[in-house]
Amino acid sequence: REAVIDGEIVVLDAKGISRFALLQDALAEGAGNKLHFYAFDLLHLDGWDLRKAPLGRRKALLSQLLSGLGANSAIQFSDHVEGDGQALYAQASEMGLEGVVSKRATAIYQSGRTKTWTKIKALKNGDFIIAGYTTSDAAEGLAALGLGEFEDGELHYRGKVGTGFDAATAADLLARLEPLRAGASAPEGVPREIMREMNWVRPLLSAHIHYANRTTDNALRHAVFRGLRDVGLSTPVSAKRKRLIAEADLATIWVTNPTRRLFGKTGPTKLDIAVYYALVGDFMLPHILGRPVSLVRCPTGKPQDCFFQRHAFTGMPSSVATFETTNSEGETKSYLSVEDAKGYLALAQFGVVEFHTWGTHRTRLDRPDLIVFDLDPGEGISWREVVEAAVHIRAELEAMGLMPFAKTSGGKGIHITVPVTQKQNWKKLHQATSAISSALATSAPDIFTTTMGKDNRKRRIFIDYHRNARGHTSAAPYSLRARTNLPASTPVSWSDLESIDAPEDLNYSSLPGLLATSGDPWANMEDFARDLPVL
DNA sequence: GTTCGAC
């Protein structure tokens, strides 16, 4: 007999569920014997064109045609259920199947996307921390990943995922995870039997996971690995790296308690922070040199006793510069600035985690050269929406003749930084940025708000223009933030911004490596200073 | 993390 059949080639796992990763493995190995062809439609049979026949009829003929094939045949009839869609879907969800395809029984055959069929996914999507892994002797490699989720600062166990990665991906994951075992510990709520087999890692990587639902202990059921959540930064054409941290400077790095961990038992060590700032110094220093700087210090490593410091302190190394100026009350106070690599690197010893800068230089305090629109998403706003908002504001600012730059805030928000010519004082800049922000909020009141009150901020993005006042600061480019996993406030090109899944993936651990190839997208920002239109 | 004053 002669037939044209529509179907799909799959590889089944032990439970008879088709797995794309197993298909990839089979193809890579040339293991054709593992393939199955699931036939779901019949287009031609013995010279008859059946494409105008109703689906029900075509499937009946297909079933008949394949009826002689055994249960182990490489060709299988893809059976269907008529009606009862809800129940079938519920069943598919329960089994951890990918979803259900529904087709109109009376429809003719048309290739491509039509309204006569629809695919409904039964799986939930989520991103989970990779908390550990197990290995198998058989495969001589990765067997499963242990997953976790942070809940009020504590990592909780969420079950294993042992499917969804092909051999190459598994090898890759293993290579990324092995170095993370040092300093790791188990999350909360790990069952005894898991405790024995799992190799815990420091919780620095996240995975995209599909799963059916959760058990009563919140572990995922039918979890499928769908890829590592990773940030890629593009390399700009003019990524010339100017060396600001010399070998001699690196030799001066010294900290007490280098192995003390901050922010929990699997957190970064004091030495990790010192090393981070040494590695990003070439990119960060141009943005902080000569500016008044405030610090967030966490000498004890406990988040609740971090403190903000704007004035000189006793015991401070002489390499950190100080100067005096008056505050709004007219009192003369001492302030800090970083003037060279030595002073910058010396700060790690004092538990400095965050750097915050004024939008001006100490030599011209009252001629600011930067303004910042700090986008703070309220409850219920996704990262995607903040990005979209930032891109919108970018266009508005460009329409005013300005050159806005973007960075992640280190939290959930985005900072839009705009270099301006040093022609206005703080009052004017503050007024102008207030007016711009209010105009944005007025034109899209259900997206933006400019009032701080937490109530108005639900489901909205707070445009915080208050950074643009004398003595106010915002997190410096490349500054870490004092919270779990030390995310970095990371300058990114506008196109990279849109490719970021989760800003916390840019952190003390990942960023130095990324920057080594990408360079600083904010390099020479001062060349893009424009006049800010003021009233 | 550092200093300073009390013991």
Next chain:
DNA sequence: GTCGAACAACGCGCA
């Protein structure tokens, strides 16, 4: 000498 306490921001907008 050792130990423990003290110390480490502030300007803006709104109620």
Next chain:
DNA sequence: TGCGCG
């Protein structure tokens, strides 16, 4: 004037 906020 006081308070919340970053």
